[in-house]
Amino acid sequence: MIAIIAGSESDLGLVSKIEEVLKEFGVEYEVHVASAHREPEKVKRIVKESKAEVFIAVAGLSAALPGFISSYTSKPVVGVPREVKLLGLDSLLSMVQMPPGVPVAVVGIENAKNAALLALQILAIKNRELEEKIKKYRKLS
DSSP states (O other), X not given: OEEXXXXXXXXXXXXXXXXXXXXXXXXXXXXXXXXXXXXXXXXXXXXXXXXXXXXXXXXXXXXXXXXXXXXXXXXXXXXXXXXXXXXXXXXXXXXXXXXXXXOOEEOSTTOHHHHHHHHHHHHHTTOHHHHHHHHHHHHHO
16 A cells, blocks of 8 residues: 655646556555645644555655655655756755655656656565566556
């Protein structure tokens, strides 16, 4: 199971691209919209109550959401930086400059598809069938 958390409604376009990939692979997922700045308790509750094995966080501007999620879980967190200001470099740099002990894996700016694929690869460590689907998918892409 994968949990996708968008920092705002404006991130849902990228979320839909993540969903497309996850649906293609038949992997269970959940979607939430919650801001690390405006709704920190909601984000914390989502992370603590989720049965997800991997989190994907879509965020722009200060892009604090992935790191905020990571601070509440030892499960992998994949950040998707949005191109909102400064060509998305502000979001990208915010995500990759996490302090020691609070890691976040980060894909390219607006690269929702790679976020989904990375989350699937993480799940595939324990799922041989999913691993084979990924290998087949890569041959077709």
